[in-house]
Amino acid sequence: MSEHIPVQQLPHQPRTHKPTPAERGGKIHTRSFSGIFRRLRMTIAGALALLFFGTAWINWDGHQAVLWDLAERKFYVFGTTFLPEDFLLLAFVMSISAFLLLAVTVVAGRVWCGYACPQSTWTWAFMWMEKITEGDSYQRVKLDAAPWSLDKLFRRSSKHALWILASLATGIAFMGYFMPVRTLVSDLASAQLEINYSFWVFFIAAMTYLNAGWLREKVCTHMCPYARFQSVMFDKDTLIIGYDTQRGESRGSRRKDEDYQAKGLGDCIDCHLCVQVCPTGIDIRNGLQMDCIGCAACVDACDSVMDKMGYARGLVSYTSERQLESSPAQRKSTKPGIRWRTSLVAYGVAIVALLAILAISLQAREQMALSAYRDRSVLRINSLGEPVNVYRLKLTNKTQQTQTYQLSLESDSSLYLTKTYQLTLIAGERVELPVAVALKHNDPIHNTGGHIDFRFHMSNINQPEQTIYQSASFLYRGK
Numbered sequence: 278m279s280e281h282i283p284v285q286q287l288p289h290q291p292r293t294h295k296p297t298p299a300e301r302g303g304k305i306h307t308r309s310f311s312g313i314f315r316r317l318r319m320t321i322a323g324a325l326a327l328l329f330f331g332t333a334w335i336n337w338d339g340h341q342a343v344l345w346d347l348a349e350r351k352f353y354v355f356g357t358t359f360l361p362e363d364f365l366l367l368a369f370v371m372s373i374s375a376f377l378l379l380a381v382t383v384v385a386g387r388v389w390c391g392y393a394c395p396q397s398t399w400t401w402a403f404m405w406m407e408k409i410t411e412g413d414s415y416q417r418v419k420l421d422a423a424p425w426s427l428d429k430l431f432r433r434s435s436k437h438a439l440w441i442l443a444s445l446a447t448g449i450a451f452m453g454y455f456m457p458v459r460t461l462v463s464d465l466a467s468a469q470l471e472i473n474y475s476f477w478v479f480f481i482a483a484m485t486y487l488n489a490g491w492l493r494e495k496v497c498t499h500m501c502p503y504a505r506f507q508s509v510m511f512d513k514d515t516l517i518i519g520y521d522t523q524r525g526e527s528r529g530s531r532r533k534d535e536d537y538q539a540k541g542l543g544d545c546i547d548c549h550l551c552v553q554v555c556p557t558g559i560d561i562r563n564g565l566q567m568d569c570i571g572c573a574a575c576v577d578a579c580d581s582v583m584d585k586m587g588y589a590r591g592l593v594s595y596t597s598e599r600q601l602e603s604s605p606a607q608r609k610s611t612k613p614g615i616r617w618r619t620s621l622v623a624y625g626v627a628i629v630a631l632l633a634i635l636a637i638s639l640q641a642r643e644q645m646a647l648s649a650y651r652d653r654s655v656l657r658i659n660s661l662g663e664p665v666n667v668y669r670l671k672l673t674n675k676t677q678q679t680q681t682y683q684l685s686l687e688s689d690s691s692l693y694l695t696k697t698y699q700l701t702l703i704a705g706e707r708v709e710l711p712v713a714v715a716l717k718h719n720d721p722i723h724n725t726g727g728h729i730d731f732r733f734h735m736s737n738i739n740q741p742e743q744t745i746y747q748s749a750s751f752l753y754r755g756k
């Protein structure tokens with residue numbers, strides 16, 4: 278009679294480490310996956326792409342609504358013209374954006390990277406083009422390994438043709454903010470586009486093709502400065518994508534109807550789906566990593582696995598370090614949210630202060646600009662024997678409409694303009710004009726030499742409240 282060997286329940290042994298696509302190196306074939314966060318990402322990406330490709334085609338007051346006219350050095354934004362001297366305002370806008378990004382990072386981690394960054398948005402779009410031409414990840418792996426055939430050639434060339442078209446559209450749309458987009462497109466179509474603009478269109482297209490088609494996650498992990506410094510701003514309450522080790526470990530495969538807890542297993546079935554869908558090729562179960570761009574693709578993937586297994590969702594989820602470290606009983610009270618911390622208050626104060634300064638500056642911003650320089654080489658005497666000074670006045674119409682201006686002079690002495698100066702300037706036009714000022718012969722100060730301070734007034738004829746002043750000095754010799 279053979280001896281009976283009793284079956285023993287062995288403690289769970291973790292599998293040997295399976296290298297992630299990032300660790301293996303080479304091309305990462307991201308598996309496409311649907312879910313709540315993918316839909317959210319696609320909606321935001323679609324809206325941003327529409328904004329980018331569409332805004333340049335909007336006209337406002339007979340002018341392109343948003344245009345940085347490099348040739349004329351004017352920046353048009355929805356009815357307002359900014360000139361190089363207004364660039365301080367641009368500095369304020371950029372500082373506010375930077376502080377906003379810092380504040381968002383402290384609270385919500387890398388939501389910018391996952392949902393709004395152009396690099397991520399274009400990469401997702403290029404990955405979609407790759408999928409419709411070459412198939413999903415496993416088909417692409419097979420295609421890579423397959424010898425060249427007509428099918429492979431057709432699929433590859435279709436993919437690259439789509440990528441090139443999308444890149445060219447990006448280059449044109451981008452340069453359409455620096456040169457009137459309609460002119461740009463018609464000049465390009467008729468091969469009459471200036472060489473410098475042509476260079477930039479093709480340069481931006483080449484960068485898009487390279488970054489979104491080939492470099493992809495390498496831009497985020499090796500080249501992006503924001504990825505480097507944002508981890509410094511993270512704290513225990515910052516929103517991150519995290520794997521719940523307490524719930525998931527020990528990981529291991531099992532049958533759906535099996536009592537896996539009796540085998541010492543946690544909720545992670547070790548299916549690797551979260552790794553296959555990750556665009557940066559990492560395993561979120563290894564903890565928070567700098568390579569994670571916070572796209573939540575792994576959350577969608579894992580939630581679908583949990584649904585299939587009949588387990589609660591959220592094994593991989595939006596969470597915080599504090600929550601991941603807390604015990605199941607404390608989980609509710611440690612939920613991530615906006616918790617006030619010193620850095621957030623500091624960024625908030627900076628944003629409010631900069632917004633206030635920007636609002637005041639915009640309110641005080643003149644609708645015209647005037648400058649006056651005395652022509653030092655011209656100190657004349659007119660036919661009446663009166664001293665005459667000549668000034669170079671530079672006047673700019675900063676509005677989007679044609680305006681007519683009248684020049685006058687304010688002085689305690691008897692200075693006067695030798696003729697009437699009335700000018701009509703089209704939207705955004707800047708003119709330079711010589712202006713002669715004379716001192717009346719019968720003014721007693723005429724007997725001594727010296728200088729007289731006075732002011733030029735430039736008024737908008739139709740809106741007299743729009744008046745601008747410019748101080749100047751009149752020089753004369755005594756009799």
Ligand code: SF4
Pocket residue numbers: 518551554555556557558559560561568569570571572573574575576
């Ligand atoms: S780990 Fe998850 S959230 Fe992070 S990049 Fe990969 S898929 Fe996106």
Ligand code: SF4
Pocket residue numbers: 520525528544545546547548549550551552562578579582592593
């Ligand atoms: S998708 Fe979920 S269950 Fe599957 S390996 Fe990742 S964490 Fe585990």
